[in-house]
Amino acid sequence: MAEIYRVDASFDHSFFKDSSCAFGVFDGVHLGHRFLLGCAQKTARESGGKSIALTFDIDPDETFHPERLKKLMGNDERLAMLATTGVDAVVILPFTREFAASSPEEFLLQTFDGTPPAFLHVGFDFKFGARAAGTVRDLDAWASNMGTQVCAHGLKSEDGAPITATRIRLLLAEGDIEEANRLLGRLYFMTGTVSPGRGEGADFGFRTANLTVPDQLRPLSDGVYAAWADVDGARFKAAVNVGVAATFADRATATCEVHLIDFDGDLYGKRVKVEFAHWLRPMRKFDDLDELIATVKDNITWVKENL
Template sequence: MAIVISKADPAYDEAFLAGASVAFGVFDGVHEGHRFIIGEAANTAREEGSRSAVITFDIDPDEIFAPDRLKKLMSNEARIVKLAELDVDAVVVLPFSREFAAQSPEAFLDACFGGGVPSHIHIGSDFHFGRRAAGNVESLRAWGAERGMTVHGHELLAEGGVPVTATRIRGLLGEGKVREADDLLGRPYALSGTVRPGRGEGADFGFATANLEVEPLMLAIGEGVYAAYALVEGVRYKAAVNVGVPATFADASTANIEVHILDFARDIYGQPIEVEFVEWLRPMRAFDSTDELIATVMGNIAWVRENL
């Protein structure tokens, strides 16, 4: 497990990155493409006998610049934990702000590294930074050449002839194409939340649900019913999951994730659970009768039981 160091910590030593091989990026999702670039930085460090590190921000810059459009694949905390699980020595977290981003590309880099310039930096070919995102691979190379830093601008890893990007994964999730998104992530797409009281109809109908209210920023997956796994206190259970407010109960619901955990009857109100999405089953729709709703949901639960 890599150590996590925040540049906001008064004890942060700028010299820590001097001579290191680093990968720099936001890395939302820590997907296959990100892991390729980070792996290249680790390989360079091994070849040179130097320290390896991931440099990232404490938030996704789009949380400031495009909050209405952003659908995050992971929380910032989960992203940093996942980065620290990779084969690097350290994760260095830089505080991000509108003022920080407004600096010229050169001043931006000076602020990132100060007196601790790495020997190698690995980035994606689409890397941009500084005021109006004016900095790019070439301007980074010019800055690095004056300071003895080699810049490795990597073409983005491609799957099916298309680059693996967080935007591509968000698009797949938004369309309910969970298996394709999971392949690019290299693991199941997951959401976490705290269980809260719901409407109560599910229990009356024979399929009690754990209800989560997830903020829109974290809801990259499209509406629908999914086969999934629910992780409760470290134990994995099969689950049928409804994403979105059910049309039948739209006037009475605020929860936007409803999780029916198979063969589970404990009271977990107030507890955190994680949901791993596996397969899209059907779209959201209104039902003409309660009997039709119950039959459909029971059919979804049966599919999960038999196929997961």
Template sequence: MAKVYRVNEAFDHGLLSGASCAFGVFDGVHRGHRFLIDEAKKTAAECGGPSAVLTFDIDPDERFHADRLKKLMTNERRIEALAQTGVDFVAVLPFTPAFAAQAPLDFLATTFGESFPAALHVGCDFHFGAKAAGQVDDLRAWADERGVRIFAHDLKSAFDKPITATRIRLLLAEGRCEDAVELLGHPYAFEGVVAQGRGEGSDMGFCTANIELAPMMRALGEGVYAAWATVSGVRYKAAMSMGTAPTFAEATATSEVHILDFEGSIYGETIAVEPVHYLRPMVEFDSVESLIAEVQANIAWVRENL
């Protein structure tokens, strides 16, 4: 795994000198992102410098549009995934209000100081600086004066459309897990801390791990899914719901996960859940008996098909 550096007062900007860098947010670290990062690794090999990813400690939209943002990864998981792409290091810029308010040229001066990379790889829609005023042409003008090569890549496509984090979020919102995974190039998963639930599941014969997700981490559409759940490093089949259960008026958990063939208390533990197939919408049942029958059918599907 690559070394991760926080770009603070102690950061040695000299690390960036002569490096070949991929620069972006990279939410989801999807196939398009990996193409851009692989291109940075290629030019690093050609010029003999290190390969690097430049990113931010938070998604900039968390600062400006947190009320409508749906993220594919937590910031911690995103940075960890970037460190696993085979680059030499990851440099993480703090996206503070002061940093975000800088004019484009000041933004670049703060980012690089007097240590200029050999190459910068960005998407063709790359913007930077206050109000995203800086564009690729501005970046090229800055780079030409400093001997930096700029590679502005067209977005990679799949099924005749560009691969973007927004497109993947829309697929997940529709419950289309398989299509989202095709664009991601890796499983989609979310993590959460197991909280004390209402207890109805236990009374009905199927215990659930109850997770309350922050609104911005709810990219997956409401419904019931076949899934995998990872507990303490062990992967189990699971049937899970996303969204509050309409049958129970006091429901609060964002996601309820029934883990097949698992016993034990995991309250307070963090588990990872990987939804892989949409089973049905969330519906309000006329009776507890009909709910139990449907949940048992969902569990049976998971057991037989995963």
């Protein structure tokens, strides 16, 4: 597990000396990100320096486009996952409007404060500084004067298309959970706190945990999914309803309702991590409750037998 460092007044920038840094936001820590981080580890091994995942404390779009942002994971989850990727350290830059407004030159000066890394790994479309004016070409020009080798990479999957967080978000918005999981290199997950729901589930014979998940952390399309739910370190098969329950639309809100199979206990107030494995069906309005109950029970049976 890598050490996590936050850049503040006490941070010693000489930490970057002779290091290999992979620089990015890393939302989702997907396969493209892991390739970039692996490249930093490789040059670190070859040069004898340490490998560093260099990132921000928040996604920059949280500052500039919060109304349209759909993140693949929370910031704490992102930083914790980066620490498990095999790098020696995770270094976190505070992202502020003042920092974002700096010129590309000022951006690099503030980031490294005169002690640049030996290797800097970025995506080929890496942008930095005010209005994203800095490009890889600008990075190369700076690096040539600082003794840094810039390594710009194309992060592509087997089909030749780039692996990006935006591409994965679009797949999730379409309900294509299997392809999104392939590009993530893991199961996509959401984490939320269980709160009281509408209460119909218990009456129908299948209790559900109603998760409170911020809209910004719900890029997944409405629908019913087969998933795994983690509660206090224990893993359960689960049938999950994401979005507004159409049959109860007059009193429902967009949510994430989880039926944990073979679970018996009180979940209120607990944090539950839900890992989505398969899309089962779209949301629909049922003509009567008997049809609804039969369909949900069929979904639960499928999860039991196939997950």
